[in-house]
Amino acid sequence: MAKFKGMVVVNTERCKGCNLCVVACPTHVLALQKREVNDKGYHYAYMETPDDCIGCASCGFVCPDGCITVYKVKTQE
Amino acid sequence: MKSEEIIKPENMVYQPTHLLNETQMHYCPGCSHGVVHKLIGEVIEEMGLENDTIGIAPVGCGVFIYRYLDIDWQEAAHGRAPALATAVKRLNPKKMVFTYQGDGDLAAIGTAETIHACNRGENIAIVFINNAIYGMTGGQMAPTTLPGMKSATCPDGRDVEVTGAPLKISDMVALLDGTCYVTRQSVHTTPGVKRAKKAIRKAFENSMANKGTSLVEIVSTCSSGWKMTPDQANKWMEENMFPYFPLGDIKDR
Numbered sequence: 001m002a003k004f005k006g007m008v009v010v011n012t013e014r015c016k017g018c019n020l021c022v023v024a025c026p027t028h029v030l031a032l033q034k035r036e037v038n039d040k041g042y043h044y045a046y047m048e049t050p051d052d053c054i055g056c057a058s059c060g061f062v063c064p065d066g067c068i069t070v071y072k073v074k075t076q077e
Numbered sequence: 078m079k080s081e082e083i084i085k086p087e088n089m090v091y092q093p094t095h096l097l098n099e100t101q102m103h104y105c106p107g108c109s110h111g112v113v114h115k116l117i118g119e120v121i122e123e124m125g126l127e128n129d130t131i132g133i134a135p136v137g138c139g140v141f142i143y144r145y146l147d148i149d150w151q152e153a154a155h156g157r158a159p160a161l162a163t164a165v166k167r168l169n170p171k172k173m174v175f176t177y178q179g180d181g182d183l184a185a186i187g188t189a190e191t192i193h194a195c196n197r198g199e200n201i202a203i204v205f206i207n208n209a210i211y212g213m214t215g216g217q218m219a220p221t222t223l224p225g226m227k228s229a230t231c232p233d234g235r236d237v238e239v240t241g242a243p244l245k246i247s248d249m250v251a252l253l254d255g256t257c258y259v260t261r262q263s264v265h266t267t268p269g270v271k272r273a274k275k276a277i278r279k280a281f282e283n284s285m286a287n288k289g290t291s292l293v294e295i296v297s298t299c300s301s302g303w304k305m306t307p308d309q310a311n312k313w314m315e316e317n318m319f320p321y322f323p324l325g326d327i328k329d330r
Contacts, residue, residue, distance in 0.1 A: 006090075007083040018107030018307045024267060042106070050080070057091035058267040064111030065102055066093030071083045 005075045006055020008047055011067035015044035021059035021068060027052040030059060094118035096127065096147050103141055107307025109297035110139055112264040113206060113273070117177070118146050120278045126285075130173045131165050133158040137179040138213040139206060156187025159194035162201040166284075173284050175202040180221040181211045184246045188220075191246065198255025198289040202280035205246065205292060208299040209318060216302035220244040223321055228302070243321060247294045251328040257289035259328040263296045263319075265311040276326075296322050 008030065015038065022030045022045060031048035038044050045068075047053065055072025096118035104110050121130050130148045134140055136155040143150035153161040158176035166174040183191050183205050194201065210228055211217040217230040221243045225234040235243075251259040258280055262273040273295060280291035296318050298310035305313060 005078055005083060007080055007088075009084060014101060016106035020107055020307050020311070023308045023311075055090055056267075060091035060093075061267045061270045062112065062265075063093075064104065064106075064108055064115075066097045066111065066115050068091070069089065069093070070091040071085065071088040072090045073078070073083050073088050075078065 003075045004054050005073050006053035007050065007071040008053060008059060009069045009071070010045050011069075012038050012044040012046075013040075014065050014067035015042060016040070016065055017042035017044055018064060019045075020062045020064065021045050024058045024062040026056060026058060027054055029053045094122050096122055097145060098147050100144050102145055104138065105301045107298070107300050107310065108138070109208065109264050109295065110206065112270060113177075113204065113295055113297075114142060114145055116264070116270065116274045116277055117175075117204065120274060120281055121148060121173075124173075124278070124281060126173050126281070129171070130175070131169065133162045133165070133174070133176040135176070135178040135182040137182045137211075139177055139179055140213075142177055156182050156185070157190055158182065158187065159190040159199070159201065159203065163194055163197070163199045166199060166201050170200075170287070173202075173281055174200075175204060175281065175284065177204045178206070179212070180205070180207045180209065180219050180246075181213075184220045184244050188244075188246075192250065192253070195250040195290045195292065196253045196255045198257075200284050200287045201290060202277075202284045203290065203292045204277065204280070205294040206297050207294050207322065208297040208302070209243070210299050210302040212299040212302045216299070216304075221246075223317055226317070245322070247292060247327055250290075250292055255290050256292060256328060257283050257330050258291040258326075259294075260292075260326045261294040261296060261322060261324050263314070263324055265298065265314060294322070296324065
């Protein structure tokens with residue numbers, strides 16, 4: 001079975017911390033920052049458990065502010 | 078595997094469309110407008126119509142769409158977007174012309190323009206954002222507000238006896254001969270976003286093929302107006318909006 005490893009890059013200054021990507025993620029990789037905020041004062045999204053990311057890009061599709069870029073590689077055949 | 082090995086241009090599977098510029102959107106966190114802006118940009122980019130698209134911006138929260146998507150825009154008076162789109166399309170028949178309107182714009186003050194443009198079968202696409210409330214002005218009751226739904230101007234819930242039932246604009250225009258494609262979609266889940274994108278693409282293709290008017294209704298959330306968090310608003314929409322505004326194609330010819 002092919003296995004994939006993904007990586008989510010969040011444009012933290014553009015993120016408004018709406019939590020929709022966190023809810024959409026099937027493997028519960030994303031979370032909102034607990035204490036850190038961006039210049040606008042929003043708790044932006046970040047990868048809490050990056051090892052679980054499968055690169056499905058669900059977060060990117062539902063992001064209303066277009067702040068998510070997703071990368072994906074095949075780790076084994 | 079290190080993150081630097083994964084983050085390479087050749088491994089990229091998703092990025093926001095380049096038509097969406099750097100300007101920060103003024104929408105509240107979690108607003109459906111942002112997703113639909115992104116989808117419109119993606120569809121225009123995929124169809125290669127960056128230089129051949131003229132959008133008509135509405136009055137309402139969506140008014141600043143012309144600041145966020147780098148295509149040609151015209152700003153219409155409140156509700157008059159289909160009338161302006163008619164003129165633009167008739168003068169530029171080779172251009173792709175679409176309007177982007179909310180329910181206060183399209184279903185209230187602009188009902189006449191919408192119905193007559195659809196009845197004439199103008200070759201335009203209409204993207205209709207239905208969030209059942211006047212979002213920009215502070216959450217007042219709209220024609221599409223659900224029975225019993227609370228808003229700033231109906232704090233005890235909409236009384237159907239006094240203000241009538243919610244207006245099902247899409248079902249109405251589907252009855253007209255001028256429309257070729259009428260559909261209702263949502264953008265609250267990943268599959269929903271993909272279906273909505275297909276619907277917008279089809280509407281834009283119909284406009285280019287001069288088949289008639291296409292209307293894509295997007296059932297949306299207004300978390301600020303509904304006074305909920307964005308994910309609560311999505312759940313509320315599934316439970317309350319979808320029974321009244323069922324998703325799917327209403328007309329396709």
